[in-house]
Amino acid sequence: MGVLTDYFRAPDATTVVRALERTEGGSPVLTGFGLDGVQAKRLDPDVVLGELVAAVCRVPWSPDLVAEVSVWPATPEPGPDGPASEDDPWATGPWVTELDTAVRDALAGVPDADVPAAVARWVRSEELHGALAEEMQPLAEELIGLARRARAAGERLYCWICL
Template sequence: MGVLTDYFRAADAASVVRAVEQADGGSPLTARPPAFDGVETKRLDPAVILAQLVAAIREVPWQVDLVQETYVWPTSPPPGPEGGEDEDDPWMTGPWVSQLPPQVRDTLAGAHDSRLPAIAARWVQAEELHGALADHMEPVARDLVLLARRARDAGEQLYCWTCL
């Protein structure tokens, strides 16, 4: 089973919720026309893979709390500590949309273009990217950096739509 992740920029969570609901939970990037400016990716979850990129840019070790997401969709609260096993529960089946912290946007936006080859080389050292080539991941990193710059310059936030 693969994980789809689309990163996009938006002015606020309310506009994201409206767009996702209009798309019946689908990615706002696959709407025609797309609801937001973004980057379609696969398997680049925020907490681990994107956080590995952030760590590579900052030149720090990855930490579990490096990218702390705030979930904005579904709008129902997640299950309590006892959890749930209901297959109809959107928190069990997805999709989900989270807002990324402004510090993550700013870290990505601040990456120097000249450093992107070295950043990609460090990023692919992550265990979760085993077998990935820096030459293949550098354009993805560049796309995410450029998206973050556009978001920062427009005073917008970054969001991630995730689906199993």
């Protein structure tokens, strides 16, 4: 089973929830709702995006590098025993998280001239084992461009995740 991840920008969580309600939880990037975004299959925010943030900031990756707040589903997160049933939206997804503005600003702030070196550091991460910088650079540039547009518009970055 693969994990699908799409990153997008929006003015606020209320806009995101409205989009998800209209699309029955579909990706705001793919459903024609009009939110600017990037398809990034298997690029989870905690680790793989965190590795990119670490690479552009030239710091070691750490689990707290990408702070997130849950936006969807709108129901409370399950307790320590997990979702109550398969009908629970926390069991089936999709999930959307709002990324900390520090993530947006780190990506938006990387100078164009530094992107190739950052990508070279990024692909050395264990999670991207075997990936080539030439293959990953376009995705990194898309994510950086998305972050720049979000920062310029005063918007936040979000990640839609689905199994």
